[in-house]
Amino acid sequence: MVNEHIKNLSPKSAGAVKSEKAIRLDKGELPFPPSPRVIKAISEAAATINRYPEILGGCLREALAKYTGAKKEQIVIGNGSDELIELAVKVFVKLGEEVLIPVPTFFVYWHSTQIIGANPVFVNRNPDFGLDVKILLNKISPRTKLIFIANPNNPTGNIVSRETIIEILKNVECAVVVDECYYEICQSTVVDLIEKYQNLIVLRSFSKSFGLAGVRIGYAITNEALADYFYRAAQLFPVNKLALVAAEAALSDLEYVNDNLKKICQEREILSQELEKIGLQVYPSKTNFLFVRTKKLGIPSSELVKALSARQIFVADFGLKPGLDAYYFRTAVGTATENQALLAGLKEAIAEFSIK
Ligand SMILES: Cc1ncc(COP(=O)(O)O)c(C=O)c1O
Structure with missing residues (x-):
């Protein structure tokens, strides 16, 4: 009964059991709670969840128009940017068509492509x-309908320049999604280009900088015509009421967001230097995570990640993921205490490997 392309998807697993005291650096989350205004707004809205949320996101769309400088008709609100990635594939791609994905990058791009029976086409990024x-454009075929560019990129943390994105937009006829999930941390955007390039869709998220990963809310910014098609393809009520009020309250407290991000950027530099001191190679990052290479130590990342998880310290293994060899992991930047725990765990694990 089940479609062949669904049978080919990997099963989901719940992951390792985490204790209350676990150090959770594997999902790229903000280590701080949301603004007190968010908690108040959710508590107040909880009494009205017998009613459906507003269609098209209600007041949040207007608040986002103000925040982004776009028109409210150019904004599509979704159940996390994950939902908008899936929606982009549904809007532009059919069974058997192709989606270009520069790798390494965020796995949801190819997962969403495979869900509808389309084909992800991986394009290797440069060593840095x-x-x-040129390499990207060479992979374009008549079947290419969509290109995903995470900017900054997850897991590598780097950014591609505005000029590079413009060059791509100018030279392709298909849709181009620029995923700015980490916008508030890196402050670099191409939102101002959505009118000039009618094939551009920018994605943003409340999960990282605003600390709302648990309520699931993100948005797309594109021209009005495409935004309308996105809404046609979306569910009637994709975003729950608590997420809508949470996002609106979060936007009203940007000072809280900026204070948190300042702390994260400071901690990121300290953690990066300390990781280098213990023999790991750390890539420059414009995000709230660091991408780390374990090759110099000669220890495959899967082994280090396993040794850390035995200590209830969780980071994400990227060894042998598309576009990568066996020596990479990603860690979120946590609080100073969490980062110290990570460093201590790594030192112990590395010492164990040198004894073996
Ligand atoms: C590049 C990128 N896009 C999108 C997402 C998903 O964000 P959301 O939580 O809004 O679905 C992530 C999450 O890690 C990401 O790294």
Whole structure:
């Protein structure tokens, strides 16, 4: 009964059991709670959840128009940017068509492509994880309908320049999604280009900088015509009421967001230097995580990640993921205490490997 392309998807697993005291650096989350205004707004809205949320996101769309400088008709609100990635595939791609994905990058791009029976086409990034536009354009075929560019990129943390994105937009006829999930941390955007390039869709998220990963809310910014098609393809009520009020309250407290991000950027530099001191190679990052290479130590990342998880310290293994060899992991930047725990755990694990 089940479609062949669904049978080919990997099963989901719940992951390792985490204790209350676990150090959770594997999902790229903000280590701080949301603004007190968010908690108040959710508590107040909880009494009205017998009613459906507003269609098209209600007041949040207007608040986002103000925040982004776009028109409210150019904004599509979704159940996390994950939902908008899936929606982009549904809007532009059919069974058997192709989606270009520069790798290494965020797995949801190819997962969403495979869900509808389309084909992800991987394009290797340069050794420094930059994008070679020529190589990318060479992979375009008549079946290519969509290109995903995470900017900054997850897991590598680097950014591609505005000029590079413009060069791609100018030279392709298909849709181009620029995923700015980490916008508030890196402050670099191409939102101002959505009118000039009618094939551009920018994605943003409340999960990282605003600390709302648990309520699931993100948005797309594109021209009005495409935004309308996105809404046609979306569910009637994709975003729950508590997420809508949470996001609106979070936007009203940008000072809280900026204070948190300042702390994260400071901690990121300290953690990066300390990781280098213990023999790991750390890539420059414009995000709230660090991408780390374990090759110099000669220890495959899967082994280090396993040794850390035995200590209830969780980071994400990227060994042998598309576009990568066996020596990479990603860690979120946590609080100073969490980062110290990570460093201590790594030192112990590395010492164990040198005894073996
Ligand atoms: C590049 C990128 N895009 C999108 C997402 C998903 O964000 P959301 O929580 O809004 O679905 C992530 C999450 O890690 C990400 O790294």
